[in-house]
Amino acid sequence: xxxxxxxxxxxxxxxxxxxxxxxxxxxxxxxxxxxxxxxxxxxxxxxxxxxxxxxxxxxxxxxxxxxxxxxxxxxxxxxxxxxxxxxxxxxxxxxxxxxxxxxxxxxxxxxxxxxxxxxxxxxxxxxxxxxxxxxxxxxxxxxxxxxxxxxxxxxxxxxxxxxxxxxxxxxxxxxxxxxxxxxxxxxxxxxxxxxxxxxxxxxxxxxxxxxxxxxxxxxxxxxxxxxxxxxxxxxxxxxxxxxxxxxxxxxxxxxxxxxxxxxxxxxxxxxxxxxxxxxxxxxxxxxxxxxxxxxxxxxxxxxxxxxxxxxxxxxxxxxxxxxxxxxxxxxxxxxxxxxxxxxxxxxxxxxxxxxxxxxxxxxxxxxxxxxxxxxxxxxxxxxxxxxxxxxxxxxxxxxxxxxxxxxxxxxxxxxxxxxxxxxxxxxxxxxxxxxxxxxxxxxxxxxxxxxxxxxxxxxxxxxxxxxxxxxxxxxxxx
Amino acid sequence: xxxxxxxxxxxxxxxxxxxxxxxxxxxxxxxxxxxxxxxxxxxxxxxxxxxxxxxxxxxxxxxxxxxxxxxxxxxxxxxxxxxxxxxxxxxxxxxxxxxxxxxxxxxxxxxxxxxxxxxxxxxxxxxxxxxxxxxxxxxxxxxxxxxxxxxxxxxxxxxxxxxxxxxxxxxxxxxxxxxxxxxxxxxxxxxxxxxxxxxxxxxxxxxxxxxxxxxxxxxxxxxxxxxxxxxxxxxxxxxxxxxxxxxxxxxxxxxxxxxxxxxxxxxxxxxxxxxxxxxxxxxxxxxxxxxxxxxxxxxxxxxxxxxxxxxxxxxxxxxxxxxxxxxxxxxxxxxxxxxxxxxxxxxxxxxxxxxxxxxxxxxxxxxxxxxxxxxxxxxxxxxxxxxxxxxxxxxxxxxxxxxxxxxxxxxxxxxxxxxxxxxxxxxxxxxxxxxxxxxxxxxxxxxxxxxxxx
Numbered sequence: 001x002x003x004x005x006x007x008x009x010x011x012x013x014x015x016x017x018x019x020x021x022x023x024x025x026x027x028x029x030x031x032x033x034x035x036x037x038x039x040x041x042x043x044x045x046x047x048x049x050x051x052x053x054x055x056x057x058x059x060x061x062x063x064x065x066x067x068x069x070x071x072x073x074x075x076x077x078x079x080x081x082x083x084x085x086x087x088x089x090x091x092x093x094x095x096x097x098x099x100x101x102x103x104x105x106x107x108x109x110x111x112x113x114x115x116x117x118x119x120x121x122x123x124x125x126x127x128x129x130x131x132x133x134x135x136x137x138x139x140x141x142x143x144x145x146x147x148x149x150x151x152x153x154x155x156x157x158x159x160x161x162x163x164x165x166x167x168x169x170x171x172x173x174x175x176x177x178x179x180x181x182x183x184x185x186x187x188x189x190x191x192x193x194x195x196x197x198x199x200x201x202x203x204x205x206x207x208x209x210x211x212x213x214x215x216x217x218x219x220x221x222x223x224x225x226x227x228x229x230x231x232x233x234x235x236x237x238x239x240x241x242x243x244x245x246x247x248x249x250x251x252x253x254x255x256x257x258x259x260x261x262x263x264x265x266x267x268x269x270x271x272x273x274x275x276x277x278x279x280x281x282x283x284x285x286x287x288x289x290x291x292x293x294x295x296x297x298x299x300x301x302x303x304x305x306x307x308x309x310x311x312x313x314x315x316x317x318x319x320x321x322x323x324x325x326x327x328x329x330x331x332x333x334x335x336x337x338x339x340x341x342x343x344x345x346x347x348x349x350x351x352x353x354x355x356x357x358x359x360x361x362x363x364x365x366x367x368x369x370x371x372x373x374x375x376x377x378x379x380x381x382x383x384x385x386x387x388x389x390x391x392x393x394x395x396x397x398x399x400x401x402x403x404x405x406x407x408x409x410x411x412x413x414x415x416x417x418x419x420x421x422x423x424x425x426x427x428x429x430x431x432x433x434x435x436x437x438x439x440x441x442x443x444x445x446x447x448x449x450x451x452x453x454x455x456x457x458x459x460x461x462x463x464x465x466x467x468x469x470x471x472x473x474x475x476x477x478x
Numbered sequence: 479x480x481x482x483x484x485x486x487x488x489x490x491x492x493x494x495x496x497x498x499x500x501x502x503x504x505x506x507x508x509x510x511x512x513x514x515x516x517x518x519x520x521x522x523x524x525x526x527x528x529x530x531x532x533x534x535x536x537x538x539x540x541x542x543x544x545x546x547x548x549x550x551x552x553x554x555x556x557x558x559x560x561x562x563x564x565x566x567x568x569x570x571x572x573x574x575x576x577x578x579x580x581x582x583x584x585x586x587x588x589x590x591x592x593x594x595x596x597x598x599x600x601x602x603x604x605x606x607x608x609x610x611x612x613x614x615x616x617x618x619x620x621x622x623x624x625x626x627x628x629x630x631x632x633x634x635x636x637x638x639x640x641x642x643x644x645x646x647x648x649x650x651x652x653x654x655x656x657x658x659x660x661x662x663x664x665x666x667x668x669x670x671x672x673x674x675x676x677x678x679x680x681x682x683x684x685x686x687x688x689x690x691x692x693x694x695x696x697x698x699x700x701x702x703x704x705x706x707x708x709x710x711x712x713x714x715x716x717x718x719x720x721x722x723x724x725x726x727x728x729x730x731x732x733x734x735x736x737x738x739x740x741x742x743x744x745x746x747x748x749x750x751x752x753x754x755x756x757x758x759x760x761x762x763x764x765x766x767x768x769x770x771x772x773x774x775x776x777x778x779x780x781x782x783x784x785x786x787x788x789x790x791x792x793x794x795x796x797x798x799x800x801x802x803x804x805x806x807x808x809x810x811x812x813x814x815x816x817x818x819x820x821x822x823x824x825x826x827x828x829x830x831x832x833x834x835x836x837x838x839x840x841x842x843x844x845x846x847x848x849x850x851x852x853x854x855x856x857x858x859x860x861x862x863x864x865x866x867x868x869x870x871x872x873x874x875x876x877x878x879x880x881x882x883x884x885x886x887x888x889x890x891x892x893x894x895x896x897x898x899x900x901x902x903x904x905x906x907x908x909x910x911x912x913x914x915x916x917x918x919x920x921x922x923x924x925x926x927x928x929x930x931x932x
Contacts, residue, residue, distance in 0.1 A: 033804060038568055041804050042561040045542040046554075049525065063522035066544045079522050079595065086599035087510055087517035118539070118564035126566070139722045177723040182847045261932045262513040264615040265647045266901070268839065269932045349523050388842035388875075390854040395875050395927035397852050399844050417845060419852075421875065421925055452511050452617050453521060454903035 001026070002162065004073045005154035008052045011077035013156055016085070017054035017061075019095065020077070021155040023306060024050045024068055025348040028114055033143035034125040040141065042118060049348035052076040056084035058092030062351040096332035096339045098309055100158030105165075105303020108296070109199030113146035113168035116200045121146075124170075124208065131212025132174040136220035138182075143193060144170035144203055145446075159308035167299060167458060169195025169444060170203045172212055174219035183222035183416060185401055187211045188443070189240050190384045195444035195458065196297040218402060221414055228403050228418035230474025234378030235420050236371050236467045239441040241400050243461035244384045246361050247448070249424045250282070250289055251459070253393035254316050254324070255342070256331035257354040267450045268391030271424065272322065274335050280322040283428025286364055286466075289317035291326055291342070293357035298460035299444040300344075300357030307352065309341040316359070320428070328354050346455035353451050358442075360462040364434030371433050371467045378406040379473050381418060397421040420473045427468060435464040482526065482626035483636035485546045489530050490628045492548075492555040495562065497533035497574050498630040501758055501800050502526065502546075503905040507621025508595055510602035514613045517602060522595055523621075527905060529800035532558040533574075536567040542800060572785035575760030575793075577632035583746075583763070585753035587663035590640035591622040605644055605669030612677045615932075616645040616658075618669055623906040625758065633760035641752055641908035643898055644669040647857060648676035652686070654930040655679025656837045656857035658701065660898040660910050662752050679836060679858040683930045686870040689861070689923060695832030695888075696921035697825045697862065702835045703814065704897030704911035706851060707742070710880040711809045713846035715744070715768050717779035717794075718806030721787060726849040726881060727774050734772045737887035739817050742769040744778050744796065746811035751896055751912045754811070759797035766794045768809070780807040801904045810899075810909040817890030817914060825917040827865040828888040833874070833921065834860040834867055844877065852877040854927055875925030886919035 005022035012020035026048040033041040049066040050073055061084025065072035125142035132140040147167040154160045171193015173186045188194045188206055196202040237245065252258060253270040261269055272280065282289075293300055293311035302311055307329050316324040325331070329340035331354060345352040372380065386399035403418030404411045442462040449456060482502040489500040504526040511519040528551065531540040539561025543554045593601075602618040619642065626636040642664040648655045657675035659667045698706070710726070712719075719725035746754040746763040754763050759781050767775045778796035779787070783806050796807040819825050826834065836858025844850040854873050861868040891914040898910045 031804075038570075039538075039565045042539040042565050043542065043800075044540070044557045044561050046557075047527070047542075047544050049544065060518060061520055064524065066525050083508070083510075083520045083522055083595040083599065086596040087520055087602065089516040089518070091516065093518075118561055122564060122566065139724075175722065175724065177847075179723065179729055180847075182724045260513075261613075261615065261649075262518055264513060264649060264932050265511075265617070265645060271928065349525060351519050351521050353519075386842040386844045386852065388840050388852045388854065390873050390875070390927040391839050391856050392928050395854060395873070395925055397842070397875060397877070397925070399842070419844065419877075423927075449901065449903065451519070452902065453507075453509055453523070453619075453906075454901040456903060 001068060001152040002154060002160060004050060004068055005152050007070050008050060008073035008077045009154050009156050011074045012052060012054045012081055015078055015081035017056050017081055019055040019156055021153060022050055022052045023348060024152045025149060027149040027347060029147040030114060031145050032121045032125060033141060034129055035141040036139060037126060037129050039122060047347060050076055051348045052080045053351060054080045054084055055093060056081050057088055059084045059087060059089045060093060064349040093330055094333045095329040098339050101161060101304065101308055101310060103161050103303060105163045107166045107197050109166055111200040113166055113200040114148045128172050128208035128212050131209055132172060132216035134216040134220045136176040136223055137174045137216050138177045139175040142172045142208060145195065153306060153308055155308055161304045161308055163303055166199065167195050167197050168200055168203050169193050170206055170208055172208050172215055174216045176219040176223050178223045181223060183219055185215045185219035186383055187215045190401060191447060195299055195446055197299050197301045198297045202297065222402060222416045225414040225416040228379060228415040228474060232470055233473050234375045234467065234469050235471040235473060236378060236380045236465060238382045238465050239463045240443060241381050241384050242361060242463035242466055243443045244387055246359060246461050246463055248387060248389045249393055249396055251356040251359045254326050255354045256325040256327045256335060260331060260334060263450065266452050271392040271394045276322050278323060281320055282317045282322050282425055283320045284431045285319040286431050286434055287317055287320045287428050288362035289359065290362060291316050291357055291359050295358040295460065297442060298358035299458040300460055305341050305343045306345050307340055307343045309339060312341060326354055326356060344457060346457060350455045353455060355457040356459040358460040361434060363437040363440040363464045365436040368435055368439055368465045371435055371465055372406055372411060373409040375406045375409060379418060380404040380406055380411055394424050420471050422471060430468045430470055431466055432469055433467040439464040482624040485528060486626040486628040489528050489551050490630060492551045493530060493532050494559055495532035495534050499531040499574050500628045501529040502626040504624040505621060505906040507906050508598040509617050509619045510598045511617040512602055512606060513615045515606045515609060517599065528554060530554050530558045532562045534562045536569060536571050537562045537565045538568060538571055539565050570785055572781040574629040574631040575633040578762055580635060580755045580762050581747055583753035583755050584749040585639045585662045587640045590620055590642050590664040593620045593664060601669050605646055605673040608670035609648055609673040609677050612648045612680060614673055614676060615647040615649060618644045620664060621906050627760035629760055635756050635760060637755045639752065642667045644672040646673045646676040648680040649932045652929050652931040653680045653684040654857045655683060658898055660896050683858060683870040686872045686929045688926050689871050689874060691923045691925055693920055693922050695829045695919050697829055697834045697915060697917050699836045699915050700895035700897045700913045701837045703916050704899060704913045705838050705841060706880060707812055707814060708899045708911050709841045709843060709851055710849050711812055714849055715777045715809045716806050717777040717783040717787060720777045721783065724846045726847065727777060731774050733774055735774055735881055736769055736772040736884040738772040739887050739890060740769055740772050740884050741815040743767050743813045744809040744811050745813045748813060748912060751811050752908050752910055757795040757797040758799050761793045761795040761797065763795040778807045778809045783807050799905060799907050812911040814913040816892045816894045819889040819891045822891060822915050825889050825891060825915055826862050826867055828917050829862050830865050832862045834862055849880040851880060857930060872929050873927035874923045875927060876922055877924040878922050882920050883918045888917040888919060890914040890916045
């Protein structure tokens with residue numbers, strides 16, 4: 001693969017490129033799911049190819065080819081350079097300088113998740129489904145996934161890195177219905193479970209079978225739970241919902257390409273401006289956010305990003321103040337700060353974009369019970385159900401699968417159809433406590449969309465439960 | 479491009495099973511994506527992928543890959559066979575699609591298929607130039623996507639669909655407008671017109687005012703109602719969701735729930751849309767009535783969900799692309815019938831006092847069973863006063879039950895527009911909703927966001 005990348009880079013330079021990089025990828029992914037105790041999906045997908053990115057006269061070009069051979073390399077390079085020449089810009093696109101690197105990285109693993117027999121994966125799903133059975137539960141499903149990706153990056157500046165990455169994950173869902181309403185309960189996370197950059201030991205550690213009875217029972221109980229009433233009150237948010245709150249209201253707005261408007265037409269922009277760095281108050285002084293592509297088991301963990309920048313942690317918010325952006329080499333050059341490190345592409349057929357790596361809300365102290373103890377009246381939100389946020393990442397509304405009334409410092413009755421809404425800096429400004437390291441959980445999600453054509457990124461977030469005061473809680477519509 | 483049908487036939491021949499289904503998707507496409515009136519992410523894609531499903535007895539498994547030489551297909555067949563062997567028996571496994579007559583459809587245009595990188599860059603440049611001093615953000619794209627399906631039960635079909643689209647967000651600090659055109663023939667897409675329309679809307683959005691949350695009468699432009707309808711449809715009009723009681727239609731089929739002016743179909747045969755001959759299982763496309771004059775009529779089905787439904791339920795030809803198959807059947811050719819209004823101004827007059835929404839953003843499904851969606855408006859939200867468009871508004875948070883939005887509809891425009899609904903993840907599959915502008919008596923605004931613009 002390295003030789004093919006070198007061919008592509010050489011061909012691009014010969015074609016007039018001032019800079020070129022080539023990524024060759026072989027990715028194998030498996031998705032297994034069962035539904036109502038029958039196999040729903042057994043997919044085993046392999047995809048390979050090369051993507052070539054060039055700068056010609058200061059303009060970008062990108063083309064790809066599924067053939068991992070000399071012909072594919074040359075053709076992709078030629079088409080990328082011709083596209084760059086056809087669409088010249090008004091500005092020279094510059095890259096922040098980096099030291100060329102030669103290196104390798106391998107995801108630590110005990111057991112390669114792709115090598116685990118498909119039959120074992122199906123059996124795990126079917127066993128997990130058994131525990132969710134309940135008269136009111138109409139649909140149960142269980143799912144696991146595994147991925148292995150071999151990736152080589154070669155650039156015209158002398159970078160050449162090889163990475164061997166694995167991921168896996170799983171989850172369970174129970175949907176209860178009484179004919180009038182339906183309610184969903186999931187574990188460990190909604191929308192496809194949770195994944196990690198790890199061997200199969202991560203999936204086994206989720207203990208889906210052990211959690212299944214609780215998931216089924218709670219789905220059924222939600223049918224009889226009252227609707228969460230509207231109020232301006234204290235909200236305590238569990239780790240799982242908190243990671244999505246971090247993802248949507250901190251991760252995306254701190255992507256510097258959004259700040260500069262290059263995602264305006266699709267994913268949107270950001271309420272942040274380049275000049276906010278170092279001065280904007282994002283939230284309360286309890287708020288500390290770190291982007292860390294070195295986090296153990298993170299989906300955004302790598303040795304080098306897709307521009308060959310070595311992985312390193314970056315503070316993004318410190319004691320409530322914005323102190324960092326997620327950058328590429330191009331956006332780092334624009335802002336005159338840093339050297340990139342957050343560029344990732346969805347496979348070989350897409351151009352790298354600024355993406356989250358692993359973005360965490362750093363833990364505070366105490367436990368969830370400690371957070372609840374200081375609440376006279378409030379709502380505890382658990383497990384995301386719906387999400388929506390505006391194009392600048394200011395106004396958001398989240399719904400959770402389940403909520404619990406908080407009264408006199410204790411968790412009370414179950415509530416359904418709970419939502420909360422807010423405006424990003426006001427909401428984070430109302431954060432008055434984050435639970436400690438013992439409550440901090442790392443979740444991995446695989447459905448982060450961005451770019452045109454669309455790209456999915458796999459990212460992780462760690463968070464502990466947090467407490468927010470004066471939050472608008474309640475179910476719409478009026 | 480590799481001949482997709484030939485690859486599909488070779489894949490079926492390489493497999494060892496009691497039943498075999500091969501789906502080949504071949505793509506050649508280009509995106510000239512621009513921001514601040516400069517192309518910044520130009521992407522050329524060329525790929526051929528094969529999805530192979532093998533059935534052994536009552537066991538089924540699938541594998542996919544993009545190595546289409548003999549060795550690649552042989553290895554793919556082995557992996558698909560291993561997946562089948564690993565699966566428990568499924569007593570309800572549906573039969574594979576058999577040979578059947580296919581409808582004649584449009585949807586392929588030689589000129590569009592022939593567009594290369596220089597053409598795509600030139601068409602984007604025409605839009606950028608037409609925007610003048612107003613920065614625009616978006617893309618011009620065109621592509622040819624071939625789908626070939628071959629089954630051991632006798633189906634063998636191949637269709638190459640073309641599509642072209644221009645999308646433009648014209649935006650400055652505090653002002654923005656949006657427009658798009660999508661068609662299967664590039665001659666129907668005029669990048670300059672799209673850009674000028676976006677600029678014209680943007681020019682009316684500066685100094686946007688806030689709006690008190692509440693229930694308003696509203697006019698929804700095609701981009702807005704198209705996206706709302708598409709999100710609602712994922713659950714509401716899915717046969718699988720109907721069986722699983724998460725569809726709005728569950729228990730309500732045959733009831734009049736919408737205004738009698740509302741008729742909705744899934745119609746992949748309509749030449750005004752992005753026509754398709756057959757679905758990803760090889761079942762011929764047909765027009766599927768979903769709502770007729772406000773009465774809930776039915777859902778869309780694929781082979782698996784139809785078999786599960788029993789009662790002679792047939793597939794309606796709505797099997798999703800292999801990568802989306804887990805979601806069950808999906809309506810990818812929604813069509814909301816036009817009404818009698820001759821213009822958007824006429825709808826605005828019917829609303830009298832309310833709001834006008836050009837486009838919505840980041841929809842979330844709050845509650846599928848009741849059809850509740852939330853999202854934000856953007857790039858052209860206006861107050862309607864005294865039957866006329868009035869001051870611009872900031873982006874609005876809405877949380878609406880779409881059945882409520884469609885329950886009282888003062889009018890729809892006669893003219894319909896193809897609103898692009900594809901974000902082009904995975905293998906290229908262009909689709910859209912053919913929709914008019916619509917007036918509604920109820921649209922629930924539940925919060926306010928920032929001003930338009932970037």
